[in-house]
Amino acid sequence: MTQLEGRAGDLSHDGRGVVRVDGKVYFVEGALPGERVRFTRGKRWRRHETGRLDEVVEPSADRAAPPCEYFGTCGGCAVQHLSTGAQVRYKQRTLLDNLERIGRVSPHVVLEPIVGPVQGYRRKARLGVRHVPKKGGVLVGFRERHKSYVTSLDHCLALHRDVSEMLPALHEVVSSLSCFDRLPQIEIACADQATALVFRHLEALSGGDYEVLARYARERDVDVYLQSGGPDTVMPLPGSSPRTLDYALTAHDVRIAFAPTDFVQVNAAVNAQLVSRAVELLSPVPDDEVLELFCGIGNFSLPIARRVGRVIGVEASEIMVGRARDNAARNAIGNCEFVAADLYTEAVRGLSSRDGCNKLFLDPPRSGAVEVVRDLVPTLAPERIVYVSCNPSTLARDSEILVRREGYRLSAAGVVDMFPHTAHVESIALFER
Ligand SMILES: C[S@@+](CC[C@H](N)C(=O)[O-])C[C@H]1O[C@@H](n2cnc3c(N)ncnc32)[C@H](O)[C@@H]1O
Structure with a gap:
């Protein structure tokens, strides 16, 4: 077994330290940026190898004692050995690096990170x-x-x-x-009560x-x-x-009901802040008509609808669309319409006939929304786009199209610590014409 020594430069997307030795890249679980570590060579992949951490020779000032006894074995958390403040800084750097490297863009304003409790947050x-x-x-x-x-x-x-x-x-x-x-x-x-x-x-x-x-x-x-x-x-x-399972978005006077296997944002406290930030960035006025894509059960749709003329929510799952309609009715919100469509197909072009929609809000899955930015935005031409992302690399790819091809300006972007102690990077971005 060969033992090597080197300094970790960064964290990989899954929270491992990236150590370069003699031009080779090793992903070393447990190594933190800036740390000098000794490790044993592990599996060989096409572009990198893995390494098993033997010793931290020079620890990082951001190293923390993992609060959980299962850390290291359990796959639920990846970065408990990094202080919580440094975790958020790492996520912010990952977001900005991705925007620069993949999208060749950087935001005019970096938004204050959205953070919440770091324990007991998973609902x-x-x-x-x-x-x-x-x-x-x-x-x-x-x-x-x-x-x-x-x-x-x-x-x-x-x-x-x-x-x-x-x-x-x-x-x-x-x-x-x-x-x-x-x-x-x-x-x-x-839910809040069950x-x-x-x-x-x-x-x-x-x-x-x-x-x-x-x-x-x-x-x-x-x-x-x-x-x-x-x-x-x-x-x-x-x-x-x-x-009934439901949660309140108190600042927006809304309750969202859901079924136990529906998608709901994992972290209630962070979601409440994220919804408020999204509404704020959309800068809603009563005349606005908002097209909201990947709307799920109405988590953003209903708070937005409280402040604008009309919201059209689009979502692939008929069941979620039904739930979003029921949620609008439960909250006596009448200016929402929900439509089922697969936004990764040509169906996305059809949405451009929704004229009158002057603002766009989207919250896609990890694969992002390239069809939306490539095939819908040029004809819809919204004045403002708010994009919530759970994958900084696809956000960066879509940002490049919006900025370089469609002439938008990336006015602001920031991270959302939806999953503390994991390497997941959630973020929100605002594009303006
Ligand atoms: C990240 S979730 C966001 C849901 C919602 N905005 C919320 O905050 O609860 C992404 C949503 O996209 C929907 N989705 C996944 N693939 C889709 C597709 N091909 N077309 C339209 N919607 C899709 C999922 O059903 C899910 O509701």
Whole structure:
């Protein structure tokens, strides 16, 4: 085994230290920018190799003691060894580097980062379940880092506290089900007043299983759902009447209801700030007509609709579109229209006939919105575009088109620490004509 020594220059997109030695690039888990480290050569890939950290020879001033005992094994968090302030600075640098390197643009104003609590922030999570007799039976937790094994968690600092406290009992409940080895996943969704657990099962449950789950639901004050197949098979535990799941966006006098497997922004406190920042950047006035793409269940649509003449929300999932309409009705908001369309196809061109829309808001998945900026923006020609992104490289690619080809100015951009202790970089950007 060859041991090498070198200085880490930066962090990779998944939080590993990037160390260059003799022109070769090594991704070393646990190494931080600026640190001199000793490591053992690991796997070889086409463009880089991995390295196993043996010793930090010169530690970074930003190094922190990871607060969680599972850190290093559990794949839920990647950068707990970096102080929380440095994590946000790292995310900001990643955003600006991507904009410069991929998009050849830089924002006129770098926005103050949006931050929130760094523990107990996860209101949505998918926990893996595995039966591993050699490790003592049923394991419940997040996947291990770079592996498909499950880390058995008795608590989790990232999960909402009520859910973290439930973990030991959850191991016991799953172990006592007849299909304990045919239950791959539990999805968790915390609303403001209720928590839902969705048990994905590959085999039918017995009457005894229903009783075990009903007792657990009663004792823990949670609502249990079962999922035997795809998302449309999710149903409440027979005989139960689950509560409505919803969250408030108080500053906008809005409540958003959701189903336990719907997409909802993971971090409630950060989402509330993000929605307010998005509304502010859109600079809404009563005459505005806003086209909102990738609108989900209306998280941004309804707060925007409170301040403008009209919002047209577009989203691929018919189910989410239905939910967005219901949410508008629940909040007595009548100036919204929701449409189902696949925004990664030619359907996006058809939206240019939505004339009158003078502002555009978008919040795409990781793959970004190249079809929107390339095929819709030239004809729609919105005066202002607010773009929320969960992947700085696709934001940078789309920014280049908006700035270099369409003549927009990148007026502002900033990071949103939606997932503290992970390497995920969320951001928001404003483009103006
Ligand atoms: C990052 S989420 C944002 C949801 C919403 N803005 C929110 O804050 O809750 C991205 C959304 O894009 C939708 N989506 C994914 N692929 C899509 C596609 N091809 N066309 C339209 N919408 C899509 C997803 O269903 C999801 O609701």
